[in-house]
Amino acid sequence: MINIKKIGLTALAGSLVAVSAYAGELSVSGGAKMSYTADTGNEDVQDDGNRFGLQKSIGFTGSGELDNGHTVSLEHYMAATGSLSSTILTYDMGDMGKLKYAEVSQSLGMEIIDDLTPTADEEIWNGLDTEGTSNETPVGRASLGNTGFNYTYSAIDGVQVDVGYSPKTSTLSTDDGFNASEAAKRSSSSIAVQYKGIEGANLFFGTGEAGAASSDSDVDIYGFTYALGPITVGAQRTDIDYTAASSDLETDMFGISFAVNDNLSISYGQSETSKEGSTIDQEISGFSIGYSMGGMTLKAHKNKGEKLANTANNESEHTEIALSFAF
Secondary structure, eight states, rough: OOEEEEEEEOOOOOOOOOOOOOEEEEEEEEEEEEEEEEEEEEETTTTOOOOOEEEEOOEEEEEEEOOOEEEEEEEEEEOTOEEEEEEEEEEEEEEGGGEEEESOOOOOOGGGGGGGOOOSSSSSTTTTTTTTTOOSSOSOOOOOOOOEEEEEEEEEEEEEEEEEEGGGGOOOOTTTTOOOTTSSSSEEEEEEEEOOOOOTTTHHHHHEHHHHOOOOEEEEEEEEEEETTTTTEEEEEEEESSTTTOOOOEEEEEEEEOSSSSSEEEEEEEEEEEHHHHHHHHOEEEEEEEEEETTEEEEEEEEEEESSSOTOOOOOEEEEEEEEEEE
């Protein structure tokens, strides 16, 4: 990240219980990343313009300590147009855990473990259906909203517990004094537990309920990752039980990564999603590679999805190469 400058300020950062932090400072940061993207969405309908792009984002971060030793931190991340893309307010209580309220682009509760299969770059579903038509979006992953509360407790050796709650399964950024326009939806809640007490291993599971406008769902996730020398393997299952008939989903995922040396890693992953009452299974696969040299990082991935949303002839591909620099 590029540290541009620091802005001194006197701030009041309010939590849900109106705790205030004084005399903090915000650091402004950005990134130097250039990418080449191809095969985005469905090849039959995708636009084929300039495939080169530069990351255009800026972040503001800061924190302050309270009289009781707890800390409050704030993160703002802005998109290229200047619109708010993500905001996170965290109240850190030390051994008592962390309480976070996040708006947009943040995993809550069980979504933290929705895909922990090893990869050298992005997940195998990244970029699929970016510009596709209806029914092409991949299914089978937990979706419980990315705006809301998350409580993390990790005071027990090797154990991390995350409890998430998304009001109205929200995905919006709502300013203070406003009410988000998602009244038709119901709220989502979930819990995720990770156990890393075994050397090289992470055992995890989660359960929750996702609210929707027409069909709520119960979601369960369980799986593991295990690292032995340069090789890391992982597998997990996601079960989604909808209230609507003949729509339940089961997704099996696995991945393997290999660290060729300290600078180079490669990986492969695959997933299959079956739908109740359907003979068509969604299939997704992807390759990734990552290489670093000093302050330079080169990463690439190629993902492909077939029979997306358990529908015949729905295919999508995504290829991306990204070069980034650290200063």
